[in-house]
Structure formats: structure tokens, C-alpha cells
Amino acid sequence: MKKKITIWIGILILVTLAIFQNSDAGVQTVFKMDKPLPTESGPEAGLLAPAFSTTGLDGNLYNVGGEQEKAIIVNFWASWCDPCKIEAPDLVRIADTYQNELSIYGVNVTKFDNKKNAMKFVENYHLTFPVMLDIDGTIFDQYRGAAFPTNVLIDKQGVIREIILGAISAEELEKKVKKLIKS
Incomplete structure (x- = not known):
């Protein structure tokens, strides 16, 4: 019995690894869209x-x-989030580079942060794109937020093309932005 369970667990691990290895974006891409224009709304790709x-x-x-x-990129973040700090300069550069084709909206999920620290973050990282405070977490909840950054x-x-949980490299993000702008 234990041997069969071990075999099944091993198979599941191998299948999972194969799926992620064949993914063009890696583990960070949670959802991707390859469908025609939808008629319903919801917090998922497609x-x-x-x-x-x-x-x-x-x-x-x-x-x-x-x-x-x-x-549009809606960027959910918190001032205490280390990956958000790493990603902030990349978002500023991308916002400046693609300002004619892309809007970036920074949404501080103030429900899990505080206004004073959020304002300090905006100042420290020289955020040039619009920033909003999601005081009670309504917008984050509407998008079923689960991690920072999202x-x-x-x-x-x-149409949502992708939802990316966690930080990705600047190069990978820029590649996704170029694809998004063309769509």
C-alpha cells in the first residue's frame, strides 16, 4: 500500500515538473489567456x-x-514587501518607456500596510505612475489577491491576459509588456 502511494506521489511530482518546464514563463505565471474576447468578468486570465x-x-x-x-498593468503592492521594493524601479522604467502604449496603476493594499509607509515608499522609489490606496482591501479582494506583488x-x-504572482525579472516583465501592447 505504501509503495503504491509513493509511486503515485512520484508520478505527480514528475508531471508537475514537466508542466512547469514546458511553460514559457515559468512558475510565476499563474494564468494565461489564449481565448477570444469574453463576455463575463472575473479575476482570471481570459x-x-x-x-x-x-x-x-x-x-x-x-x-x-x-x-x-x-x-494596463494593475500592480498590487505593500511597502514592507521586499520583492515589491526590487520590482519598483523596473516598473518606473517600464512606465516611462511605454507611456504612450501602457498605463501602470500601483495599488497599495493599505489594508495590509499603512498610509504613512505607503507614501514613504512612493517617495523613496520615485513612482512616476499613478498610485492608489486600497484602504479596506476591496480592490485586492475583487481580484482575489493572494500575494505581493501581484x-x-x-x-x-x-481582458486579463495574465496574472503574475510575485516578482519576475525585469527582462521577463518587459517581454510580457511588449506582448501585452501588441494584443
Whole structure:
């Protein structure tokens, strides 16, 4: 009996490794879309991005959901998150480089952080893209957030193309941005 269980566990491990090895993006990519334009919304690749409107620290109103002029990355972060600190300069560079084709919206999940530390993070990392405070975690919950950072890549039609949990290399992120902009 134990021998059969051990064999099955070994098979499951090998199948899992084979799947991740054949994935073009590795473990960080949780969802990917390869479907036509959907009609329903939800926090997963292939569906329309859940809509939200919120005011940024700059006082402007920002909307996610439906067709947009540019592709969007919604970046959920917290000031205490070390991978978020590593990723911040890459996001600033990408926001500046692709400003005509891409909007990056930083969403500090203040429910798990605090406003003072979030403001200090924005200042320390010279975030040039719009930043919003998700005080009660409503937006993060709407996207079923599970980790920091989480990057939601949304095309111009408002469809989620990928949800990336955790930080990825600057090169890999830029590759995904180029693909997102073309979609």
C-alpha cells in the first residue's frame, strides 16, 4: 500500500515538473489567456477585468474595466514587501518607456500596510505612475489577491491576459509588456 502511494506521489511530482518546464514563463505565471474576447468578468486570465474606479494620490480618478486607450498593468503592492521594493524601479522604467502604449496603476493594499509607509515608499522609489490606496482591501479582494506583488496584465479590450504572482525579472516583465501592447 505504501509503495503504491509513493509511486503515485512520484508520478505527480514528475508531471508537475514537466508542466512547469514546458511553460514559457515559468512558475510565476499563474494564468494565461489564449481565448477570444469574453463576455463575463472575473479575476482570471481570459475574462474581462473586474471594473473599479478610484482616486489616485494625485487627486485624479482612474478607471479599470472595459475598453481603454492603452493596455494596463494593475500592480498590487505593500511597502514592507521586499520583492515589491526590487520590482519598483523596473516598473518606473517600464512606465516611462511605454507611456504612450501602457498605463501602470500601483495599488497599495493599505489594508495590509499603512498610509504613512505607503507614501514613504512612493517617495523613496520615485513612482512616476499613478498610485492608489486600497484602504479596506476591496480592490485586492475583487481580484482575489493572494500575494505581493501581484501584477494583472490587461489588454486594451479590458481582458486579463495574465496574472503574475510575485516578482519576475525585469527582462521577463518587459517581454510580457511588449506582448501585452501588441494584443
